[in-house]
Structure formats: C-alpha cells, structure tokens
Amino acid sequence: MSWCWSAGVGGAKLAHGLAQLVPPGRLTIIVNTGDDFWMYGLRICPDLDTLTYTLSGLVNPANGWGVAGDTFETLAAMKRYGEDTWFGIGDRDFATHLLRTQALRRGDSLTTVTHKLTSALGIAHTILPMTDAPIATKVDTVERGELDFQIYFVQQRWQPTVKALRYDGIEAASITPEVRRAIESADVILFGPSNPWLSIAPILGVPGMRDALIARDVPRVALSPIVGGEAIKGPAAKMMAELGYDVSARTVAAYYGDVINGFVYDALDAQMTIDGLRTATFDTIMRTDEDRAVLARRMVDWVSSWGDSG
Amino acid sequence: MSWCWSAGVGGAKLAHGLAQLVPPGRLTIIVNTGDDFWMYGLRICPDLDTLTYTLSGLVNPANGWGVAGDTFETLAAMKRYGEDTWFGIGDRDFATHLLRTQALRRGDSLTTVTHKLTSALGIAHTILPMTDAPIATKVDTVERGELDFQIYFVQQRWQPTVKALRYDGIEAASITPEVRRAIESADVILFGPSNPWLSIAPILGVPGMRDALIARDVPRVALSPIVGGEAIKGPAAKMMAELGYDVSARTVAAYYGDVINGFVYDALDAQMTIDGLRTATFDTIMRTDEDRAVLARRMVDWVSSWGDSG
Numbered sequence: 001m002s003w004c005w006s007a008g009v010g011g012a013k014l015a016h017g018l019a020q021l022v023p024p025g026r027l028t029i030i031v032n033t034g035d036d037f038w039m040y041g042l043r044i045c046p047d048l049d050t051l052t053y054t055l056s057g058l059v060n061p062a063n064g065w066g067v068a069g070d071t072f073e074t075l076a077a078m079k080r081y082g083e084d085t086w087f088g089i090g091d092r093d094f095a096t097h098l099l100r101t102q103a104l105r106r107g108d109s110l111t112t113v114t115h116k117l118t119s120a121l122g123i124a125h126t127i128l129p130m131t132d133a134p135i136a137t138k139v140d141t142v143e144r145g146e147l148d149f150q151i152y153f154v155q156q157r158w159q160p161t162v163k164a165l166r167y168d169g170i171e172a173a174s175i176t177p178e179v180r181r182a183i184e185s186a187d188v189i190l191f192g193p194s195n196p197w198l199s200i201a202p203i204l205g206v207p208g209m210r211d212a213l214i215a216r217d218v219p220r221v222a223l224s225p226i227v228g229g230e231a232i233k234g235p236a237a238k239m240m241a242e243l244g245y246d247v248s249a250r251t252v253a254a255y256y257g258d259v260i261n262g263f264v265y266d267a268l269d270a271q272m273t274i275d276g277l278r279t280a281t282f283d284t285i286m287r288t289d290e291d292r293a294v295l296a297r298r299m300v301d302w303v304s305s306w307g308d309s310g
Numbered sequence: 311m312s313w314c315w316s317a318g319v320g321g322a323k324l325a326h327g328l329a330q331l332v333p334p335g336r337l338t339i340i341v342n343t344g345d346d347f348w349m350y351g352l353r354i355c356p357d358l359d360t361l362t363y364t365l366s367g368l369v370n371p372a373n374g375w376g377v378a379g380d381t382f383e384t385l386a387a388m389k390r391y392g393e394d395t396w397f398g399i400g401d402r403d404f405a406t407h408l409l410r411t412q413a414l415r416r417g418d419s420l421t422t423v424t425h426k427l428t429s430a431l432g433i434a435h436t437i438l439p440m441t442d443a444p445i446a447t448k449v450d451t452v453e454r455g456e457l458d459f460q461i462y463f464v465q466q467r468w469q470p471t472v473k474a475l476r477y478d479g480i481e482a483a484s485i486t487p488e489v490r491r492a493i494e495s496a497d498v499i500l501f502g503p504s505n506p507w508l509s510i511a512p513i514l515g516v517p518g519m520r521d522a523l524i525a526r527d528v529p530r531v532a533l534s535p536i537v538g539g540e541a542i543k544g545p546a547a548k549m550m551a552e553l554g555y556d557v558s559a560r561t562v563a564a565y566y567g568d569v570i571n572g573f574v575y576d577a578l579d580a581q582m583t584i585d586g587l588r589t590a591t592f593d594t595i596m597r598t599d600e601d602r603a604v605l606a607r608r609m610v611d612w613v614s615s616w617g618d619s620g
Contacts, residue, residue: 041412
C-alpha cells in the first residue's frame with residue numbers, strides 16, 4: 001500500500017500521524033509550493049519545510065512550523081543592517097534555505113533538493129513538491145490590491161479582505177515524473193485539512209494534476225479544514241466568507257468536486273449531509289501527537305473498509 | 311589629508327587606530343580580496359569583513375575577526391545536514407554574507423555592496439575592495455599540491471609547506487575608479503603589517519595598481535609584519551622561510567621594492583639597517599586598543615615630519 005497525501009501547512013500534523021502508521025518508503029506526500037518566495041536571496045519553501053521539520057521531529061511544537069529551540073541571531077543582524085525582518089527565519093532554519101538555494105543554483109530540481117534534505121534528516125518517506133516550476137500565489141485584496149502571498153499571510157497577518165487569488169506561473173508548470181508515478185501507484189489518495197484556495201488550489205492547478213488524480217479508481221478522500229463553521233487554524237473560514245461562500249465543510253467538499261470520492265469532516269458537523277460522496281465523521285482537531293495518530297488510524301481503517309462494503 | 315591604507319587581516323587593528331585619528335570620511339582603506347571564496351552559495355570576503363567588524367566595533371576581540379558574542383546555530387544545522395563546517399561562520403556573520411551575495415547577484419559591484427554594508431553599520435570611512443573582479447589566491451604546497459586559499463589557511467591551518475602562490479583572475483582584473491581616485495588624492499599611502507604574499511601581493515598584482523601607487527609623490531610607507539624574526543600572527547614567517555627568504559623585516563622592505571619610500575619596523579629590530587628608504591622603528595605589537603592608537607599616532611606624526619626634514 002502506498003499513499004499520496006497532498007498537504008499544506010495544515011496537513012503536516014496528520015501527515016505525521018500517517019508517517020508513523022505507514023511502513024517506511026510507502027508514503028508519498030505531494031506539497032504545495034505556491035507559498036514559496038525569495039528572501040535575502042534565498043528560496044524559501046514554507047510548506048515543504050513545515051512538513052520536513054514535522055516528519056524529522058525537529059519542528060517547533062508551539063508553532064507547528066520552524067525548528068524547535070531555534071534562535072534568531074541572523075535576523076537580528078539583518079535588522080541592524082536596516083533590512084526588513086517580518087518573516088521569522090531562525091538560525092537553524094537558515095541552513096535549510098541556504099542548502100536548497102545553493103543546490104537550485106547549481107541546477108538541481110526542487111524535487112532533487114527536497115529528496116537530499118529530507119534524506120539527510122532521516123525521513124524515510126517521500127516528500128515531493130507539486131511541481132519543479134516556480135509558482136507564486138498572489139492574493140488580490142480590497143484594501144491593498146494584489147499582494148504576494150507571504151506579504152498577505154505573514155506581514156499583513158491575513159487581515160486584508162480577499163477578492164480573488166491567482167497562481168503565477170501555474171499555466172507553464174507541469175507535474176513531475178515523480179508526482180505522476182506517486183499518483184499512478186497510490187492505493188489511497190488523501191487530501192489534508194488544508195485551505196482550499198491557498199494550499200489545495202495550487203496543487204490541483206498544475207496542468208495534468210487533476211486528470212491524473214481523477215483517473216485513479218482508488219479512494220480519494222479529503223479532510224475538511226472547517227469545523228463547526230470555523231477554521232481550525234489560519235484564514236480558511238475568513239477567506240471563504242470573503243469569497244462569498246457559505247463557511248462549512250460542505251463548501252470544502254464542493255470545492256474538490258470530482259477530484260474526490262470520499263470526504264471526512266468533524267463529528268461536530270455530523271448533522272450535515274453531503275451528497276454524492278462516501279463520508280465519515282471523526283474528531284478531527286489534533287491537539288496532541290496522539291490525536292494525529294488516532295485520526296490517521298481512523299481514516300486508514302475507514303478507507304480500508306471500502307473494499308468490504310463494495 | 312586623506313589616507314590610503316592597504317590592509318589584510320593583520321592590518322585591521324592599525325586601521326582601527328588610524329580611523330579614530332583621521333576625521334570622518336578622510337580615510338580610505340583598500341582591501342585584499344584574494345581570500346574571498348564561496349561557501350554554501352554565499353560570497354565570503356574575510357578581509358573586508360574583518361575590517362568592517364573592526365571599524366564598526368562589532369568585532370570579536372578574542373579572535374580579531376568575526377562578530378563578538380556570535381553564535382553558531384546555522385553551522386550546527388549545516389553539520390546535521392552532513393555538510394562540511396570547517397569555516398566558522400557565526401549566525402550574525404551570515405547576515406553579512408547573505409546581503410552581500412544577494413546584492414552581487416542583483417548586479418551590484420563589490421565596491422557598491424561594501425559601501426552599503428559599511429554605511430549601514432555607521433562606518434564613516436571608506437572601505438574599498440582592491441578590485442571588483444573575483445580573485446582567488448591559490449597556494450601550491452609540497453604535501454598537497456595546489457590548494458584554495460581558505461583550504462590552506464583555515465582547513466589545513468597553514469601547515470602544508472608552501473612552494474608558490476598565484477592569484478587566479480588577477481590578469482583580467484582592473485583597479486576600480488574608486489581605488490584610482492583614492493590613490494590619486496591620498497596625502498599619505500600606508501601599507502598594513504600584512505603578509506606580503508597573502509595580503510599585499512594580490513593588491514599590488516591588480517593591473518594598474520603598482521603604477522598608480524609609484525606615480526604618487528607622497529609618503530608611501532609599509533609596516534613590517536615580521537618582528538625579531540617572527541610573525542606577529544599567522545603564517546608570514548613560516549611562509550617566508552619556505553619560499554627561501556631570510557625571515558626578517560628587511561625581506562619585507564625588499565618585497566615592496568619601489569612601491570614604498572618609507573618603512574616602519576619594530577624597535578626590537580632597531581639594530582637592523584635598511585638602505586634606500588626613510589625608516590623608523592616603533593613598538594609595533596598591538597595588544598590593546600590603546601596600542602593601536604599610539605602606533606597610528608606615531609606613524610602619522612612621523613610621516614607628517616617628512617616635509618619638515620625635506
């Protein structure tokens with residue numbers, strides 16, 4: 001059994017639960033790179049790094065991103081030089097960005113670089129960027145016009161009102177052979193509890209991705225990031241309302257459309273019916289490491305039972 | 311009065327003494343860049359940085375290089391990734407290399423970048439790289455063949471026996487307009503107590519530099535790095551012997567040849583006579599900040615007296 005897991009920042013926790021459940025080498029995680037950007041001449045890939053730090057056990061548990069116990073001396077020196085320091089890069093985190101940027105400049109693909117970095121940290125599963133092409137999510141806002149994603153998300157703390165999103169470079173991108181093989185060989189395809197517009201849309205927008213997924217006659221299951229009409233974390237609910245949608249798990253399921261054939265949402269929303277899909281409701285809020293393992297186990301058990309029930 | 315001061319690592323201390331003596335903006339320091347190299351995709355310029363940290367007061371006083379109180383978390387993370395970490399870059403130091411590399415990649419010259427960085431740290435004097443062209447000092451050794459400078463100097467702790475040196479890229483280099491103006495307008499030209507082959511030769515080797523210096527009818531004075539037959543710091547004496555020279559201040563004076571018309575060496579060698587040059591002997595070993603100021607004052611007073619004595 002191999003797994004294909006599309007994760008944004010919100011997906012890293014469940015990915016961690018799955019990684020402990022699935023034998024080494026059998027889990028492939030396809031990651032959004034629309035959040036990637038340049039800072040201080042370095043290529044920074046927040047979603048890849050969050051997942052890498054989570055699966056290697058290095059992650060700062062208080063944030064869910066960054067390296068535990070990291071210090072910020074380089075950033076303090078940047079400030080002394082008069083530089084902007086609104087994006088919090090820790091000293092240990094800088095090593096990741098330095099090595100990635102060096103390898104990219106030498107001509108390595110992001111896929112190759114990511115493999116080297118994750119292997120060096122002892123990660124036995126495979127983490128794949130959704131594409132090797134550079135993609136940049138742009139957020140069009142009422143108050144400030146179009147913003148680069150990290151300006152919207154980190155510098156402006158997702159406060160501007162979202163009018164629309166686009167994914168710069170997406171038309172020219174293509175899915176990598178590694179992503180294609182992962183999808184073609186997956187026994188189950190899961191989508192993390194991630195923001196549809198920020199984390200899932202860029203992945204599904206890579207030309208060829210949607211068709212490759214839909215072609216697979218296996219469980220293709222998304223987990224809702226909306227619980228009881230609110231986002232577990234981040235701007236998903238706020239953005240959903242600003243874009244004119246009903247803030248609910250049902251909106252998330254509709255967003256995926258025919259990409260999925262199954263949907264998991266929170267037990268809190270158990271009264272909600274979602275037609276045309278196999279559904280299950282679990283406790284989906286992961287506060288502890290044990291919560292992750294339990295939810296991963298429940299989802300695995302549930303999709304494994306599909307064959308039994310026809 | 312403006313000053314032109316050619317300094318390697320060994321020259322930074324006296325440069326600091328001079329910087330306190332000379333009015334803001336009147337001192338120009340021309341720096342060896344033969345030690346520059348690439349590490350982790352960053353352009354590192356040890357001599358420029360040593361001088362920058364010294365003049366800004368940030369320098370680690372224990373080493374004479376690096377930033378005081380710096381930490382090494384990025385380097386520790388590099389090691390975790392399996393990278394070589396023989397060159398000790400501190401976390402605050404990384405900011406300098408990042409900003410320099412980013413600006414160079416954008417197309418700024420090393421001269422421009424250096425001006426930005428030193429200005430941001432409040433340095434009122436001018437620090438100029440000897441050229442904007444990349445130069446790489448190569449050390450040919452008996453035991454290990456030709457080594458990149460930093461491999462010889464830091465990784466091998468200057469233990470291999472030196473056969474010869476060359477300065478890769480020097481023929482194609484040229485002196486910058488800024489360096490030319492500094493030399494043409496200098497009232498005094500001083501050379502730091504630096505290693506002739508490692509720090510001075512690259513500077514003098516830039517096409518046009520030697521002629522520009524000799525053309526100036528002003529005091530052109532070098533300070534000996536050799537005291538009592540030994541180097542104050544670093545491999546100068548060892549290298550001098552390996553290259554077949556008598557290890558003495560006289561060898562240093564002869565090395566400069568007609569580039570200088572005056573020479574300062576240590577009072578310990580006062581019995582030594584050096585023909586064909588104005589000479590002075592002072593206590594030249596700088597252990598404290600006060601030592602720097604005193605030696606700088608003595609050299610300034612001495613060259614100022616040349617006009618009086620004809």
